[in-house]
Amino acid sequence: MRLESITQRTLGLKDHRVEAVESLDGGLAVKVEVRRRRRLPCSACGRRQRVRDRLGARRWRHVPLWGMAVTIVYRPRRVGCDRCGVKVEKIPWANGKSPLAYPLVVVLATWTRLLAWQVVGRLFGVSWSTVRAAVRRAVEFGLSNRDEQAVLYIGVDEISRRRGHVYHTQVYDLSQRRLLWSGEGREAVTLRRFFDEWGPEKTAAIKAFCCDMWNPYADVIAEKAPGALLIFDKFHLVRHLLNAVNDVRKAEMRELEGTEEAQLLKGTRYIWLKNPWNLTDRQRQRLGFLERMNLKINRAYLLKEAFLCLWAYRTRRQAQRYLEKWLWWATHSRLKPIRDFARMLRKRRDGVLAYFRIPLDGGATEAMNNNAKAISHRARGYRTAKTFSLALLHCLGKLPLPQTVHKFA
Numbered sequence: 010m011r012l013e014s015i016t017q018r019t020l021g022l023k024d025h026r027v028e029a030v031e032s033l034d035g036g037l038a039v040k041v042e043v044r045r046r047r048r049l050p051c052s053a054c055g056r057r058q059r060v061r062d063r064l065g066a067r068r069w070r071h072v073p074l075w076g077m078a079v080t081i082v083y084r085p086r087r088v089g090c091d092r093c094g095v096k097v098e099k100i101p102w103a104n105g106k107s108p109l110a111y112p113l114v115v116v117l118a119t120w121t122r123l124l125a126w127q128v129v130g131r132l133f134g135v136s137w138s139t140v141r142a143a144v145r146r147a148v149e150f151g152l153s154n155r156d157e158q159a160v161l162y163i164g165v166d167e168i169s170r171r172r173g174h175v176y177h178t179q180v181y182d183l184s185q186r187r188l189l190w191s192g193e194g195r196e197a198v199t200l201r202r203f204f205d206e207w208g209p210e211k212t213a214a215i216k217a218f219c220c221d222m223w224n225p226y227a228d229v230i231a232e233k234a235p236g237a238l239l240i241f242d243k244f245h246l247v248r249h250l251l252n253a254v255n256d257v258r259k260a261e262m263r264e265l266e267g268t269e270e271a272q273l274l275k276g277t278r279y280i281w282l283k284n285p286w287n288l289t290d291r292q293r294q295r296l297g298f299l300e301r302m303n304l305k306i307n308r309a310y311l312l313k314e315a316f317l318c319l320w321a322y323r324t325r326r327q328a329q330r331y332l333e334k335w336l337w338w339a340t341h342s343r344l345k346p347i348r349d350f351a352r353m354l355r356k357r358r359d360g361v362l363a364y365f366r367i368p369l370d371g372g373a374t375e376a377m378n379n380n381a382k383a384i385s386h387r388a389r390g391y392r393t394a395k396t397f398s399l400a401l402l403h404c405l406g407k408l409p410l411p412q413t414v415h416k417f418a
């Protein structure tokens with residue numbers, strides 16, 4: 010089989026053919042020509058038109074072969090379109106002014122889902138910015154070709170990049186476990202940008218959102234998607250309560266400073282925060298001993314354990330009755346951090362109890378956030394927010410890739 014026919018097959022040409030494969034700067038040059046006197050599609054409207062003239066030679070990068078760079082060389086034709094005027098033909102192996110052939114875009118995009126961009130660049134002998142261009146091209150294609158019909162449940166959360174100096178807001182499709190949108194910032198205005206891009210029509214189809222009660226997302230969701238159910242993530246709620254318990258312990262340590270009790274409280278942080286069944290024997294013994302002292306931290310501990318029982322209820326009515334009791338107890342506990350938590354909860358209890366209508370929680374969101382962090386570490390951190398969002402959408406968006414005639418990867 011000749012090299013010409015092989016490259017011809019990988020490009021899947023119809024109106025064009027490979028004329029010759031020659032050596033070029035240690036690599037291969039694939040010379041492409043038009044077949045006979047065909048009409049060629051206009052790049053603006055796609056209709057076939059008569060060829061008018063041809064431009065100077067242009068080059069596109071194809072997938073390397075046996076470690077050699079492969080360059081497609083072709084003089085694009087211009088067509089006289091009766092609708093658009095004089096236009097360049099639609100190049101079948103590349104998009105617009107991109108110097109990368111589709112097969113190379115697909116190959117680079119496939120590997121960058123698994124490896125760091127630097128590594129992929131080295132494997133295929135292209136620069137980092139070429140890899141970035143390929144990923145951007147793939148993501149653009151994926152975004153305009155993905156299925157957005159069945160997006161019914163959404164999880165919103167933030168992740169940090171560069172050791173917590175920069176934050177990104179992540180919008181996940183919970184049914185299909187994929188990333189829908191990622192943008193720099195974690196303010197109300199950040200999430201507004203998502204809604205503006207997603208549009209009111211698709212937003213109206215969303216049945217429920219799940220997010221953390223303490224960040225500004227909830228207000229934006231209520232404003233932009235008033236028809237959807239807003240559910241506060243139970244894992245975030247528990248995390249905030251654990252922080253409150255820990256604050257009670259720290260305050261009490263300060264109050265008791267210098268006394269015998271303070272000595273006994275030292276190093277007990279995890280005893281109060283862990284689930285009782287996860288305690289070691291020694292920790293359980295210490296807890297049993299501490300429980301007999303009349304400590305504030307012990308009251309906070311009991312309130313925390315009681316709060317966790319809420320999620321065992323089956324119906325909203327039962328859960329509501331229990332929550333009201335718990336809130337009364339917590340607001341009368343004379344423990345300031347717990348009282349603050351309970352007051353916040355009371356104000357937004359609808360979002361807490363919404364869980365008993367649609368049991369959505371942040372579990373899937375958390376798992377995808379962890380993957381996002383792994384992607385960030387893989388490249389030792391992406392320098393710009395745009396590139397980071399691109400990498401995240403590419404790896405977590407489950408985006409379709411352009412189809413190529415030949416499967417390279």
Ligand SMILES: [Zn+2]
Nearest residue numbers: 051054090093
């Ligand atoms: Zn046209």
